[in-house]
Amino acid sequence: MIGSATPVRRNRPLRLAVAALTTLFAVLGFGSGTGAAHAASGGAVVSMGDSYISGEAGRWQGNSDTVSGSRSGTDRAYVNGGYDPTVVYGPTYSSGCDRSDTAEVASAAGLPGARFNIACSGATTTNVLRAADGGQSYKGEAPQADQLAQIxxxxxxxxxxxxxxxxxxxxxxxxTACVEDYEVWYSYCHGTQQQNIAAALPGAMANVGRAIDSINAAMTADGYTAGSYRIILQSYPSPIPRSAENRYPESGWSRTDSGGCPFWNGDSDWARDTLIPEISSALRTEAQTKGVQFLDLQDAFQGHEVCAASAQLATSSQPPSPVASEWARFLTTGATQGTMQESFHPNAYGQRALGQCLSLIYAQPTGDFACDNTPGRDASGMTLTALP
Structure with missing residues (x-):
């Protein structure tokens, strides 16, 4: 329902094929750490996990509905009149891990030591665990905790x-369910999806705890002692705004045709104000249980989400900018711009903002923090607030 009314079927050809929607991207997905080599200057930083930290969607700076050329300057892979995603993702483009050159750990300023990004787009906790703990290889790479042990x-x-x-x-x-309910079934998704999340949350958080344990085990096996290193567990920024902050009306099809954010108001509000905060809260609880630092990113993209009223699409006369553009990739079927799996991930602007968040918490050896942006500023305006 929209407010108190049931969504009404509209007579309009669908721009997103149902077949494409049912095979929609793995929304989340994300090198080679100190045993005998304790002399490295400043200490190394290792980035692990899924697509939100691997650098998925780093190919893009802002969004544009221009489908040719540089896509109004948003496509960083447009070189010499063609498209080469490896200039952004390097060799990981072929595997699908999509570690971009603007990934959080690569964008962070002021980290004095070496940096390693072993996160992979699509990874689950099973792909983080050591093989000895039941971990599994993924996209041709060893479990991430085993990679960490080598580093x-x-x-x-x-x-x-x-x-x-x-x-x-x-x-x-x-x-996928929420997009389909907007485009195909004209119904809300959040009731059923909230039930699914509630059922999956305890097990998922237990698995996050196992992943932290496995990381600690890998470090201990390499001769590290408690206190000689730290783990920072981070949450997820919301890629879409609440309905009151969406620049497109719910009626009509501008949210699909131009905006790339095909969600009903009720589902947008649920995702922004219930789902993302609920996941952040659960992750913080797990971080506290395991004695690791927590970085809350749920509001990091406030005002820069896909379709946010305070952001805009890039055009030939209004090129993309980190102040005015969106910081997350809009929905694409993969037919005209990039790949489907890049959708709803931090783009290059968003990744640089998250990199600044990492720089800020790196300077705080203890404590839990939230990282937020400053309206009218680029990544340099990110700020930390201590969580009680």
Whole structure:
């Protein structure tokens, strides 16, 4: 229902094929840490987990509905008159891990040591665990905690940053269901999806805890002691705004045709004000249980979400900018711009903002923090607030 009224079927050809929607991207997805090599200057930082930290969608800076050329300057892979995603994702484009050059750990300023990004788009907690703990390889790579062990044996790892849990919760299925309910079934998704999330949340958070335990085990096996390194568990920023902050009306099809945010108001409000905060709260509880730091990112993209009223699409006369543009990738079927799996992930602007958040919490050796942006500023306006 929309307010108190049931959504009404509209007579209009669908722009998004049902077949494409039912196979919608894995929404969440995200190198080679200090045993014998404790002499590394400053200590290394290792980024682990899923797509929200691997750098998925870093190909894009803002969004544009222009489908040719540089897409109004938003496509960073447009080079020499063609498209080469490897200039952004390097060799990980072929595997689908999509570690971009603007990924959080790559964008963070002021980190004195080496940086390693072993996160992979689509990863679950099972792909983080050591093989000895039941971990599984993914996209041709060893479990991430085993990769961490190799890094830690040769580098003085001081910080491990982890983003995980979204794929365990079935985030992809949630997004797919909500898009289909807007485009195909003209009904709300949030009632059923809230039930699905509630059922999956305890198990997913238990798996996040297992992943933290496995990371600690890998570090201990390499000779690290408690207190010689730290783990920062982070939550997820909301890629879409609440309905009152959407620049497109709910009626008509501008949310699909131009905006790339095909969600009913009720589902948008649920996602922004219930789902994302609920996941953040659960992750913080798990971080506290395991004695690791927590970085709350749920409001990091406030005002820069896909279709936010305070942001805009890039055009030939209004090029993209980190102040005026969206910080998350809009929905694409993959037919005209990039790949489907990039949808609703932090784009290059968003990743630089998250990198600034990492820089800020890196300077805080203890404590839990929320990271937010400053209206009218780019990534340099990100600020930390201590959580009680």
């Amino acid at each position: 830690a044996a040769n580098n003085a790892v001081r910080t491990v940053v982890l983003s995980i849990g979204g794929n365990d919760l079935g985030f992809s299925s949630v997004i």
